[in-house]
Amino acid sequence: QNTHRINAVSLEHVLETMLGKENFGFENAALAQRLRAFCKDKWVNLTHFIQYERQIDVLTLDELEYAWFVGAGIQCTHSQPVIDGGLVVYVGSLDEPYDPLNLLFVPWQTKAKQGAAGSSIGEGLTAPPILVPSGGGKFKRMKKQTIVLLMDFRAEATFQESGTMTHLEQRQARTNGSWKGYARKGEREPNNFFLNIRGHSTAQYPVLKPFS
Numbered sequence: 245q246n247t248h249r250i251n252a253v254s255l256e257h258v259l260e261t262m263l264g265k266e267n268f269g270f271e272n273a274a275l276a277q278r279l280r281a282f283c284k285d286k287w288v289n290l291t292h293f294i295q296y297e298r299q300i301d302v303l304t305l306d307e308l309e310y311a312w313f314v315g316a317g318i319q320c321t322h323s324q325p326v327i328d329g330g331l332v333v334y335v336g337s338l339d340e341p342y343d344p345l346n347l348l349f350v351p352w353q354t355k356a357k358q359g360a361a362g363s364s365i366g367e368g369l370t371a372p373p374i375l376v377p378s379g380g381g382k383f384k385r386m387k388k389q390t391i392v393l394l395m396d397f398r399a400e401a402t403f404q405e406s407g408t409m410t411h412l413e414q415r416q417a418r419t420n421g422s423w424k425g426y427a428r429k430g431e432r433e434p435n436n437f438f439l440n441i442r443g444h445s446t447a448q449y450p451v452l453k454p455f456s
Contacts, residue, residue, distance in 0.1 A: 256283035301424035368420025
């Protein structure tokens, strides 16, 4: 019986295709190389999106596992705070035995207002914790280091630091509102890679070049 097989692609390849091969389109070459190193042995399996009907403040391993194996990204409900969607990523060799603890979530937020998104929006962008079984029917919250993206499609202003419309930094998110996905007392936000892209042209997204 003939079957179609979808092969996972590297997270590095996803970012290169979307943003550009040379430093992923960012001015800070040294930090871009750290981002590239972070992408090593991380894989995306994506053919479609699942629309969530509930707000997300945590994700379970079962949810991430299902999305990974069916090749789905996650699209959040309209009323979702902080994030609008995300990719499920598997960390490690695909030739080794599968381990659900290797699943990771890479979230994004999109804006389409004329003015650039306020700094608090980017500073507050982070991934929700992953609920991991800890025995006896209990779970613990895990905050993994990841990549977060803010895509500000209609903004036209450049960043003062670089004079470009793309910005890369590595930072801990700051609590922005009452969203339960932020680190609780005794937890800490990881030092995530924050990618902030303004505009929607081929200068920011080379992947659009084949299209009018």
